[in-house]
Amino acid sequence: MNNQDRSMQVAAVQMVSGMTVADNLIQAEQEIEKAVASGAALVALPEYFCFMGKHDADKLPLAEPPGNGPIQSFLSDQARRHGIWLVGGTLPLRSPDAGRVYNTCLVYDPEGRVSARYDKIHLFSFQRGQESYDESRAIRPGDDPPQVFDTPFGRTALGICYDLRFPEFFRAQGDVRLMVLPAAFTWTTGSVHWEVLLRARAIENQCYVLASAQGGVHANGRRTWGHSMLIDPWGEILDCLPEGPGMVAGRLDADRLETVRASLPALRHRVLGSNARMPGCGTNIDG
Template sequence: MNEEDRRFAVAAVQMVSGFAVEANLERADALIARAAAGGARLVALPEYFCLMGRRDTDKIDAAERPGRGPIQEFLAAQARRHGIWLLGGTLPLQSPDAGRIYNACLVFGPDGEVCMRYDKIHLFGFRREAESYDESATIRPGENAPPVFESPFGRVGLGICYDLRFPEFFRAQGDVRLMVLPAAFTYTTGSVHWEVLLRARAIENQCYVLASAQGGKHESGRRTWGHSMLIDPWGEILECLPEGEGVVAGVLEARRLEQVRESLPALRHRVM
């Protein structure tokens, strides 16, 4: 790893996406440009960055075929234009089920080519009083192997939103130096659980965690928690954006990661 890669700039984009795909892509364009202008070499968009619809079924109508469609073309062009690693939040891809889509995260290299695809495995279900969600009604769970790809900083692991609650999912990814989590956490669950779970994943895996979130009041009336953040391997929050659209940026330090792992070699102490 050369000196530049030992200090690797990253950014999480926070959005408050709405009903119109084209408008959401325009906002993402501006925010990606801001992150890249700030020096970020890896940029992560939030879950559902391209569409937060009136109804859960709206994403079925917007679903694209793998490798074809305006959303995928947009992401590829952004990665090429800025010469960055781009984690495309999530977008709806067609599945074998007529009434369900894959909630997919595509990772693009600086050449604009897809280097990894992950279809969300854990599907959120929640019911309390008048608030309820059932992702399995419109999303088909993925069947991917643990989602990991190689970056100049080292191995990067990936999860999407509800995956955050399953520590064994991330442990199965092996020794990663960065975990990235696009999300659209609800305000209700996020206000209590989001930061705790993100910091736990960083601490127990002794790696950086970059979380890119939806954060605000959407056109549908839904409210998401936001608090996109970058966390270091000791569990310290380096940067956070509580609400509204914007960019959370920071630099991953290889030396910092090595110091944490040397001083508290928990990963070597594992017996299971």
């Protein structure tokens, strides 16, 4: 890797966010400080880190204009103060719809500047018995794919929670060395799908995956799955926090990534273009 670090310490913060922004920011600040003390150069916060309301519309009054507001100021200050890359979970940003906001992930560089923005595209919808979710009631889907950004370790992709179920969404971001996914998976879906989907994204893209989650019973009565984790390019879980506030941490290793890609060159074996032969017609087949 030219002009890139061969390794980098990263951390994912897990929270049980409540209905008061100020309290959530205090919790996030405390966990960021712990992550920095562990040596992390990149820290990721979970989806909805700043607010988990009782009703869908509760987030609307908190929506900030891009580049201005107390939540964005907090994130910028934390990145600059600690000299870290900070993936700011998600926060509500104003959208053209009066009754809906963007669920936005902002990435800040060590100078506190916005390096990437992604407005969540895939909006979660689930109905089973009395358990019901429909993010589109208060969230407007984003119009643009995530901005891939460059850290000292290399190209880094973004996704948010429900995006995890769409492998083509991540593959479209190209050859990346790290994927970061802030999330607030429900207990019902997370208990069966979270780990297997995260490991699949790591295996098929042969990259590290860092997932920062909400994990516990919230003041609004919702229960989230947690299990924030760091996964290596072979699909092995390097660290995991099942439930409650805290963090997971570990080191990204270029040697490990390159060894995986060299020993099983699946990325080079991809079938590209409409005229390419279908899998199974060539000789480079994984048995």
